[in-house]
Amino acid sequence: MIKAVLTIDDIASSNTPALVDYLVEKEIPVLMFAVGEHIEKYPENVAYALQHGMVVGNHSYSHPDFAEISYEEGIREIEKCEELLNDIYKEAGVERKYRPFRFPYGSKGGENKERYEQYFRDKGFSKLDDRKIAYPWWKETGLAKDIDTLWTFDFAEYQIRPDSGFTMDDVMKRVHDDKPESGGVLLEDGTYHIILMHDHEETLAMVPDYYKIMLEPVMENGVTFVRPEFL
């Protein structure tokens, strides 16, 4: 048995309702991370995800690299997205129980990392329950203590772009890679994962139904998607 929490970043897009319909049909619970600017562009699509049981967390307002901006700018990015999330939960008529955060690009704020972690603790942000992740590096690198949500496996499908040379075959190689350069082996029995994928129109334009093409073999190979729980 392999268990995984599926996380989907950069919500929302014009395709979010179709993506949500597919996840509901497959009974895949998801933790989504929304970009504030995308909430402003597609508020009804974020509301649709909420009304269909998805948890939507904060992925900053404009998706900057937090190692490249000041701490004060970073806090403004987080708080602007928080306000938009509070409003959209209200508009959708869904109670906001959890407030998880994920840094864009997995960048934890460079020299300000510890200040951000303290901020998350002080402000009551939600930590995804990661206690079943057994990789030694998850503890050794401090990830087990961080409030923000990183991942143990990245499909890297966002790299499928015109002229990038990166294709769905490369994504599938990552799925089956038993010696990855970073992260954990996805298809190893007994493991517990946080999996990263994205809601990108650009990827959909390159590979229609890309998320179905990625998720179906993963499920066929024994991965069960579990509901995100928080500490």
Ligand SMILES: [Zn+2]
């Ligand atoms: Zn992102």
